[in-house]
Amino acid sequence: MGRKIGILCGGGDAPGLNAVIRAVVKFGVGRLGWELWGLEDSFDGLLSEPQRVRRLTPLSCRGILQQGGTILGTTNRGDPFHSRDGQDRSAEVARRVRDRGLEGLIMIGGDGTMRIARDLADRTGIRVVGVPKTIDNDLGATDLTFGFQSAVDCASDALDRLHSTAEAHDRVIVLEVMGRDAGWIALHAAISGGADLCVIPEVPWSAERLCAKVKERGKLGRPFSLAIVAEGAGDPTHPGSAGRAVAEAIQAGVPGCDVRITVLGHLQRGGSPVAFDRLLATRFGVGAVDLVEAGRWGELVALHNGRIEGVPIAEAVAVYRKVDPEGELVRTARMVGIELGG
Amino acid sequence: MGRKIGILCGGGDAPGLNAVIRAVVKFGVGRLGWELWGLEDSFDGLLSEPQRVRRLTPLSCRGILQQGGTILGTTNRGDPFHSRDGQDRSAEVARRVRDRGLEGLIMIGGDGTMRIARDLADRTGIRVVGVPKTIDNDLGATDLTFGFQSAVDCASDALDRLHSTAEAHDRVIVLEVMGRDAGWIALHAAISGGADLCVIPEVPWSAERLCAKVKERGKLGRPFSLAIVAEGAGDPTHPGSAGRAVAEAIQAGVPGCDVRITVLGHLQRGGSPVAFDRLLATRFGVGAVDLVEAGRWGELVALHNGRIEGVPIAEAVAVYRKVDPEGELVRTARMVGIELGG
Amino acid sequence: MGRKIGILCGGGDAPGLNAVIRAVVKFGVGRLGWELWGLEDSFDGLLSEPQRVRRLTPLSCRGILQQGGTILGTTNRGDPFHSRDGQDRSAEVARRVRDRGLEGLIMIGGDGTMRIARDLADRTGIRVVGVPKTIDNDLGATDLTFGFQSAVDCASDALDRLHSTAEAHDRVIVLEVMGRDAGWIALHAAISGGADLCVIPEVPWSAERLCAKVKERGKLGRPFSLAIVAEGAGDPTHPGSAGRAVAEAIQAGVPGCDVRITVLGHLQRGGSPVAFDRLLATRFGVGAVDLVEAGRWGELVALHNGRIEGVPIAEAVAVYRKVDPEGELVRTARMVGIELGG
């Protein structure tokens, strides 16, 4: 008889979630004979009546590798310590996990989900293996997460599209992308999409410097510019505020300038994951099964220097990866003519 | 000695403009020996000092078939009857056209550009052949224009992306697309992208009907919906207002609903044209050369029942194609379960 | 009680089959209350033991609009008059259709499938409504079929890719695409992808003319060329033979030339349908339901001058649409510098 394991997705969706689930099913169920149960909409599925928990088999995973979203659903409101009605329902979660005979859970999620994983282990004894997910790529525990490259491709493709229309109309177009605390998506896409300006939370920006760049381009016969702005460079609770702030600063500082804003929003999360993310997500899924098989509960799958490893979830929580304003990537951006505003 | 002809793009950019220019160059210059002059940024290039007008040769067109935007630039402010300083500079345009020895102009543009073409002919005697361009596909003179299908593909692809994130998070996502007076892009994309709701200017919408659809889906176990909204269904002078109006109506009418908005904006105009538009644009370019060669000045290239024809510009102006609320396409949308709100 | 109807796909797959099925389900089942049965792998599903026939509901169609292939499967060997064992099993087909209480069948397929539909009606009395499917776009009964535009996009995109490598290496690259009897895909893609040579079954080609074009380009400083070749321009029973014949002719006729071949093959059939095909397929599906509801058995859905109509299947069989060597499209190709070899 194989193990009985549960699996869930917490937090926002990211391209590659299905690839993780598929890898766990293919390896855990297909080769090791696990009985794998998927919790729908994170802990909501376990806590609802009737429970929304379903058995995952190779059949459940047909054709999902290339699909965005997640077949299990996810939610940003799945914290059992502070459930929808304000109650701490963690004890109930633990009881239901045990009633189902689940040896432990594979929890795919970001920093918030990993805190829950740590606290569930500490307070209820539920055993968890974590898989890191953050489209912003800002988890310090791993060099990279799946979904990030798909978001960069989406943003870079948007810059390609905006480039032709900015050039045709002599406009400044400001593209706001994801990145609440870290500017990875903006910075990667700025370089790969050939932006002229890039504003990220890690580098305080001055309107003068941004405007100077736009004016300089105008003098060189390039009366248009593309600016990419991480949402976290503005007020992160208001999507669009960072882009708007930059747009208004340029509009005010460059007379006669025609500035437009595009907010990429949810387009970055959806769609089929790029090959890079499908591979990384599959490696994470296989790595999570390995951790379970090795009894390394309480660990998180991570990529370090190209290798898949396990790190303690407790150590991984609240350690963020930010763009180094003095690092090679920022310097590369500057050397190819991108103005960061600071 | 070949003819001397000018060419320009007026109004907003659209995927396929370069394909028109390329076809005119390949046919007119390459086969017929024309001397072809491109006016940069529409009449602005002709009126500026020094003039920004350049000779177009097959070399100018290398690699542009797949590029968005336009190598000639364009502008929404190129009306010589009401130029930037408020003056009527049409006489100057005419003089400069004659000074350059241009027999006539090929003007690529939408309704506004065609009015200018008509008035230039009437008042100054400049000879014009028109090529219709409207990404909204709302020109009555032609069954189809280039750029439209690229915009539909972009919007349909956005729906594909949003679908997975709407489903993962049980959200209603409202996508606002172009379509100032006509809902063609929204309607085509709604059907091809599998939207649940579609709001267009031609069909007055009621909040009740939209909300009823969202609720009905929730009862069927589909607690998420995708709505696509033409910008013209709201206040067309404020991009985003149509989407916002629909989003607020749903938010107000469906308790507990999590509604998000995405405005596709300039992404629809940019990027490489899809094959369909490249072909249509090439046919239009060849057709424009044919009209010039036949001396059919004052005519516009048009597609009628699959054939390229010429129609008088004067007759074509201000005749719009709108979605027929009782037509086959709207009925198709309804029959596959799309709620139009009215 | 609603009608009981069967549905199947015959012949090769094409992007958009799922969109047809989905539209029939959404309209027929969702709005009209039909009981709809899908025959798997065409008549094979009906003739196998146990039968592979499954009920189709809105649930069966979730997420399939954007998927290539067909959820019903298909086969080129599903002719009940000449089944796999050589027997005429049409009577058995008819009996099983009746035993299941099916009022009639919606058959999606090409010319071969429509012959079967006609013969089944004539000889067994089974009632059929047809939906035309031919990726080659060579059915005379309809102006257009779904799947074609997706194949053109795939071929045009391949030309874009090959262009950069041909140019970088001064090569002639020959791309063989589908088109057994008609060169529609090759011709459309040649124009939209900017090919230099285009070989189609309708225009006999001479090696001299093809080589002359390659040499002429070399003299103009363009020592590379892209040729697109319809498979039917060679020996259609050997995929790759047309491309090979053209490649060998150029290699022999242009000394020092470096010629390479790429056969696009099945890549053209797969993948997500483009928006254009999803819309057309949806319209066909709705149209098929309309024909059934109107009792117009024996008819085929068709597109004529932009309108969906029904035409008798018997009249539609064996009427092909070929490229007119003197028509506007061939002339357009020539005018933009594409050599057709004849």
Place this chain on the structure above:
Amino acid sequence: MGRKIGILCGGGDAPGLNAVIRAVVKFGVGRLGWELWGLEDSFDGLLSEPQRVRRLTPLSCRGILQQGGTILGTTNRGDPFHSRDGQDRSAEVARRVRDRGLEGLIMIGGDGTMRIARDLADRTGIRVVGVPKTIDNDLGATDLTFGFQSAVDCASDALDRLHSTAEAHDRVIVLEVMGRDAGWIALHAAISGGADLCVIPEVPWSAERLCAKVKERGKLGRPFSLAIVAEGAGDPTHPGSAGRAVAEAIQAGVPGCDVRITVLGHLQRGGSPVAFDRLLATRFGVGAVDLVEAGRWGELVALHNGRIEGVPIAEAVAVYRKVDPEGELVRTARMVGIELGG
């Protein structure tokens, strides 16, 4: 006065070459004031009469970031030690480099180009900085090269397309991809594209094992399979031979099986580079300028554990990266059910 430097591309083209050139221009010319000369078609441009060598400025690089191919051209036959006429023309190359006052060359290329770089330095004293380029990702000197990820995406996308047609028709489809000595593309794409079989040069394959997998899938109700095969798993001098060998083995070993082959060929090299490659190529370009500025002639830019570094060209030559048959990636493939045949 700035430095005078030359730049060239050797060997086959790869997506990202233009991004390297652009970065060298933006940084070297734009910020450091270099005079940069591009050799067209590698050393051929320098050796031809008149020389085809052109000055590169920011203007030369407009819009090339997203273009495949290379604006400089490239050639597989550019070895000055064994030029087209069999002569050693390295002395002439050196003389012409000196006549032009070039301080040194930036050579972008693969193993062959790096040998030439080493020998030029050794025998003629020409100073060279290298940028590694191999779409197969098989250079031991660097963890990754640009172009590889674009090729993987292309192959993975092809698997997505072939999946639907294989499934619809119950076929085995064999996709041959690049990889002369190493199976990186095949292995990455197999995992990200969900192949069932993957044949690479590093793992000797047995027909029995491949056929057993196909049969096993048939028994599980999956009567179709996708196989991806690196060209180097067959006779590398005959493109298509590896795919054909695998296809014939399966055809022979699985009775009743319908096997088809698709050779991806040059499609993998062309097209716009994915964002990942554009970024890596830009980092390489900036790194090459840094090496020149630091006077570190004789070194190659390389990526090691996420950092850009310089390594001696002489040490880098003929050190290959192959897939480790016992490594994590191969194991990952096996754990998600991919049969490698050995």
